[in-house]
Amino acid sequence: xxxxxxxxxxxxxxxxxxxxxxxxxxxxxxxxxxxxxxxxxxxxxxxxxxxxxxxxxxxxxxxxxxxxxxxxxxxxxxxxxxxxxxxxxxxxxxxxxxxxxxxxxxxxxxxxxx
Amino acid sequence: xxxxxxxxxxxxxxxxxxxxxxxxxxxxxxxxxxxxxxxxxxxxxxxxxxxxxxxxxxxxxxxxxxxxxxxxxxxxxxxxxxxxxxxxxxxxxxxxxxxxxxxxxxxxxx
Numbered sequence: 001x002x003x004x005x006x007x008x009x010x011x012x013x014x015x016x017x018x019x020x021x022x023x024x025x026x027x028x029x030x031x032x033x034x035x036x037x038x039x040x041x042x043x044x045x046x047x048x049x050x051x052x053x054x055x056x057x058x059x060x061x062x063x064x065x066x067x068x069x070x071x072x073x074x075x076x077x078x079x080x081x082x083x084x085x086x087x088x089x090x091x092x093x094x095x096x097x098x099x100x101x102x103x104x105x106x107x108x109x110x111x112x113x114x
Numbered sequence: 115x116x117x118x119x120x121x122x123x124x125x126x127x128x129x130x131x132x133x134x135x136x137x138x139x140x141x142x143x144x145x146x147x148x149x150x151x152x153x154x155x156x157x158x159x160x161x162x163x164x165x166x167x168x169x170x171x172x173x174x175x176x177x178x179x180x181x182x183x184x185x186x187x188x189x190x191x192x193x194x195x196x197x198x199x200x201x202x203x204x205x206x207x208x209x210x211x212x213x214x215x216x217x218x219x220x221x222x223x224x
Contacts, residue, residue, distance in 0.1 A: 004156075033211055042118075042201045042214030043157065056211065091156065101145060101164075103212065105156040 002026060004106035006092050012112045013082055020078045021109045025094030032075050033103060034067055035091040036060065043091055049075060082113045116140045118215035120202055125221045126192055134187045134218045136202035144205040146178050146185045147212065152198045160200075161187065189220075197222045 005024045013019050025032045030051050035043035046065070047057045051072040061067075064082075069075040079086055089110050093103040118138045126132040136146070145164040149157040163169055163178035163185060175188040189196055199219050203212040 035214075040216070042203070042217050043212075045211045045213070048211050055209075093157075101147065101162045102159045105149075105158065107156050 004092055004094050004104050006090075006106040006109050008109055009107060010110050010112075012114065014114050015082060015084060017082055018078065018080045019082060019111065020076055021090055021092075021111075022074060022076050023092030023094075023106055024074045025092070026096075026104055027073075029094035029096050029104070030072070031095045031097070032069055033093040033095075034075070034077050035093065037089045037091055037108070038087075046077075046090075079111075082111075084113045087111055087113045116204070116206060116213045118202055118204060118213065120200075120215045120218045122216070123219045123221070125223060128192055128194060128222055128224050130192050131188065131190045132192060132220065134189075134200050134202075134220070136185045136187075136215055138183050138185075138202070138204050138215075140204050140206045140213060142206040142210075143180060143183075144208055144210075146176070147203045147205070148174075148176055148187045149201045149203060149214075150198050151201065151217070157201060192222045194222050194224070196220060 007022045033048040034046040037043045049069040064080045067077045089108045091108045092106045095103045120136045147162045148160040151157045161176035173190045178185040199217040201217045203214045
């Protein structure tokens with residue numbers, strides 16, 4: 001399978017704990033995006049990378065959130081001191097070039113904060 | 115700010131045609147995309163319009179009118195498997211990420 005993969009698919013954690021998610025994009029794609037999606041809503045942009053450079057961060061991304069793409073391949077999204085409001089589906093997408101036309105999404109990581 | 119408006123729910127009969135509208139107000143406009151998402155699944159790309167007019171891909175077509183800040187997705191010969199959520203998304207500029215609408219939940223009934 002050469003699509004976008006995410007790990008884990010599901011995560012349950014207690015409030016205050018730290019969690020880290022991983023995204024492996026399609027191998028030749030230079031752009032990688034993180035989105036958050038809650039029930040009944042569309043994906044909301046969090047941040048994106050072009051190669052290893054983080055180019056933009058949404059105001060949704062509080063100081064508790066950090067993302068990296070150290071070698072321009074896979075990316076990690078860490079949430080520190082999780083809150084119940086962080087419960088959502090975290091989606092990763094990748095594209096070749098500016099990619100506004102076609103972004104390829106991974107299956108997502110569903111986070112539940114108790 | 116950026117906002118996209120689309121109906122929250124649409125119901126249609128198997129074999130029929132359905133149109134899902136999307137109006138947008140964004141700081142800029144580079145193109146309108148449509149994505150399909152089944153329950154529990156990932157959004158998958160359906161169609162893209164950068165210029166006015168109709169784009170056709172099999173049973174799916176998408177239309178754009180930039181002067182009206184309006185587009186629609188047309189699904190023909192509806193099948194039960196088309197039951198899903200459909201999102202319109204705008205790219206405000208060439209270097210900005212997509213801004214998604216809240217989605218339209220399509221239910222196809224027999």
